[in-house]
Amino acid sequence: MIQAAVETRDLTRRFGALTAVDALTLRIETGEVFGLLGPNGSGKTTTIRMLCGLLEPSAGSALVTGLDVTVAPEQVKQRIGYMAQKVGVYEDLTVAENLDFYAGIYGLRRGATRARLADVVAFLALGDRLGQLAGHLSGGWRQRLALACALIHQPALLFLDEPTAGVDPAARRRFWRTIHDLARAGTTVLVTTHYMDEAEQCKRLAMMSRGHLIALGTPAEVAAQVGGRGGTLEDAFVILQERDER
């Protein structure tokens, strides 16, 4: 059996009285683009943060690229890339300085850095912007820079938390082309989104509501779950969520 990129078992996180993620069991295969859908507060971000080692689970377990995040968080961190909802690039550094910094932090060796930086810059077409301050970039370009920083160490697994929020449609489309390119090259991508057109592009989806799964499968399977032929993903999303909240 091929190793799963992510495998959680009863993964749970409580904040005081609130259970943000409730016994989530999920398996994400290596090399797939996996979408995590759900309304605000359904536990998507908390899930991703637990998988990245940013939050400790209250219960349950999570294997990321075969490693237990609670046991070996630092090794997991070397293998994953993460783009937070609030893009975390340094606005007072230039594009090149941001990239240099993350290359150094991920421990790329001097010689390797140059080649790898050139690759990433070419891949995300950042070449013309290297000297610009990140704070002067538009939303779309800033998000590309954040992606470049998250990719600099060639992670096997990429976590994207609402990467296209506040980005114009053309930039969004370009961003998704990039995601597919990455997947083709063997990177596993876990992405959360609000946009149904983006959800459609995932190989498989998980829908969350109030911390637990309400649907899992390919976009077509999820759309079919609420019965009724010709039902769209959006219909399924709305109906399943309402059903869950009742």
Add this chain to the structure above:
Amino acid sequence: MMPRFWPMFRKEFIQMRRDRLTFGMLIGIPVIQLLVFGYAIQTDVRNLPTVVLDESRTPESRDLIAAFENTGNFRVVTHVDGRPALDAAIARGDAQAGIVVPYAYPRDLARGTTATVQVIVDAADPLSSQAALSAAAGVAQVRNLAILSRAAGRSIPVEARVRPRYNPGLRSPNYIVPGLVGVILTMTMVLITAMAIVRERERGTLEQLIVTPITKTELMLGKITPYVGVGLLQMTAVLILGRFVFDVPLTGNILLLYGVSLIFIIASLALGLFVSTLVRTQQQAMQASFGFMLPNILLSGFMFPRQAMPEFAQWLGLLVPLTYFLKVVRGILLKGVGLEALWREVLILAGFAVVLIAASVRRFRKTLD
């Protein structure tokens, strides 16, 4: 060893240099503080504005008033004709002292009975009134001795000759400026590091940073190291200004001073790091830093001598790094003493640095909760 320290250091250095406002403040604050404190804090009270009521108007009374003025503590601003006018002048604040020479003064003096002179002092400000009181007593004493010895035909039997060492002019700046080095370093170093980490948390870059394999030690050391240079620059600015504007002597070994200051700077930065692990927002960081700073300034002996404090306060003073640094910096600058006299303080400062960094690394979590 710590391969990710250098990228962190480089990044922090670029950000510091690029943030013109902060960088300007880091150098500007010490200069402004030095000038303000250096000029304003004068514990030696001189030139107290004085009102004179001379009822006798004789050469003897004028002679006496001149003696008062010659102490340098009194500066006659006005003469009045009656007691009510004198009281009013002090009440209004036009004068802080009043000298009343009674009508009978020259007569009593000539007869050999005790001649009285009244000195009225506005004691609302204890420091200045104390100086006035002792100066007034001094004037009388000197007169008495002169008259008595003349009468007895012999010189005075005992005289205590006080020789103030290390600061022969009894100048406040000599005491204040070396202390200011410590105060300014404490203020800026603690605040700047406390803010530096919390700012990353607020901007969301910390989340991105702790999802990388950087270790806590690399993160913290990379963060504070660029500011060591700032601290040394600040200190140099204060010393140069102190030397040329306030004539503060640089007696001892300057290299030793820089060595010890380096340790003190690291301890202060470490204190800032520790503060940053206790707070969540820049606002809190600023408040907490001031919270740590106040006891440093009040209890360390920067303004008020520690010997004058109640025992409990003296004890508390031993818990703040500035107390030790003040002893070192005054020792080196004013007394010119070396490591053989100061090694205990140096060791304690190093201890502060190590313990605070270790505590910060321990408290810092590479998670968001």
